[in-house]
Amino acid sequence: MYLELEALSVRYRASLPPAVDAVSFGLKVGEIGVLIGPSGCGKTTLLRAIAGLESTHSGHIRLNGITVSSAQHALPAEQREMGMVFQDYALFPHMTVDQNIGFGIHAWSKPQRQARILEVLQLVGLQSHASRYPHELSGGQQQRVALARALAPKPKLLLLDEPFSNLDVDLRERLAQELRTILKAAGATALFVTHDQLEAFAIGDRIGVMQQGQLHQWADAYTLYHRPATRFVADFIGHGVFTPAHVELHEEHGVPHKHVVTPLGALHGIHQQEQDRLALGPCDILLRADDIVHDDAAPVKAKILTKAFRGNEFLYSLQLLTGETVLAHVPSHHNHRIGEWIGIRPEVDHIVTFESQALSTAGGN
C-alpha cells in the first residue's frame, strides 16, 4: 500500500473519547479514497492527522513505506510533500491565476515553473484564464484553480476537505465528475472528505464510512451498497429500511434451500453464496427502495404515507397492512396520491441481514 493507516487514534483530550479511533486502511498509488460520515465523525481530524496537523495518540501512518506519524515520531507537515484543498479556496486575491498556481513552486527554475503552470492549467481547463484575478472567476473556477495550485508541486498525496461544499448542488455534481477525471489524468493519489454520498460514489475508488471516530467499512461503492458490513453503513448509504424477517429451510426438488420470510412474502432463489451466510431463525432484513417494485397485480398492498419527486422517479414511503414501513423507487409516471393503496412485490438481488434488533434489545434487558 502507498498510504497505510494502522490502528490510528487521535485524541484532542484524554478525558474525551478519541476523535479518530483505531482506524486502519490503505490506498494504492493513483487511487482516490473518500471518507464519508455524519458531522463530527472524525473525517477532518483524520485528514489533518495524515497532513501532520494533528498528533497521533497511537498507531501509525505510512506513506510509500516510510512512517510519517506515530506516537513517538511525527514528520513535520511541510516535509510530507502533501497538497491540500479546503472548502474555502484560500486563493491569494491580489495574485493572478498563474501567480497563485506558481506560488508553491517558486523554487523551480522559471522555464520549469512556466511549463508546469501551463500543464496544470490545461488539466483543469483554465488555460485562457491564466491572467485573471480570483474575483474575476466563478466559484467552480476558483476551486479548480485551488486544485491546480495543489497539484502543481506534484504532491505525494493530495488531501481534499469538502472542497465543493460552498458551491451549489448542480455545480457540485459536475465538479465531482471532473475532479475524478483530473486526478486520474494527473496520476494523483488522493483522499477526499465529504458528507455527500453521491459525491463519494462519483469520485472514490475506495470509500470509508466513519461514525464516532471509527471506520465501519472501507470498500468500493458497489460493496458498500450491496454488502454493508454493519447496520450503520446499511442505514447511512442509500435509501432503505430494516424489517423483521425469518430465515427458514424448505425443499426445492428434494434439496433443502434457505429462504427469507418477510412481511412482503418469502424471498426464494437466493444465490448459494448468500445461502451459506444466512443463519436460520429471526433476523432483520434490509429492504432498499430499489428492492421494492410497484406492481398492480401483486397480492401485497401498501398505503402511500409520503412521496418525494426525484425527477425520473418518486421515492414513496409505504405502510403495509402488518404495520411495517418500506421505501420504494417508482417511475414518476406512476403518480399516486398519498393515502392510496398500491400493489408491491419484493425483487431483492442482494440479501442483507443483521441480527434481529427486537431480539438483541430483549436480550439486553
Ligand SMILES: Nc1ncnc2c1ncn2[C@@H]1O[C@H](COP(=O)(O)OP(=O)(O)OP(=O)(O)O)[C@@H](O)[C@H]1O
Ligand atoms: N480542536 C478540537 N478540540 C477538541 N475537539 C475537537 C477539535 N476539533 C474537532 N473536535 C471534535 O472531534 C470530533 C471529530 O471532529 P471532526 O471535525 O474531525 O469531524 P468531521 O467528521 O470532519 O465533521 P464535519 O463533517 O462536521 O466537518 C468531534 O466530536 C469534534 O467536536
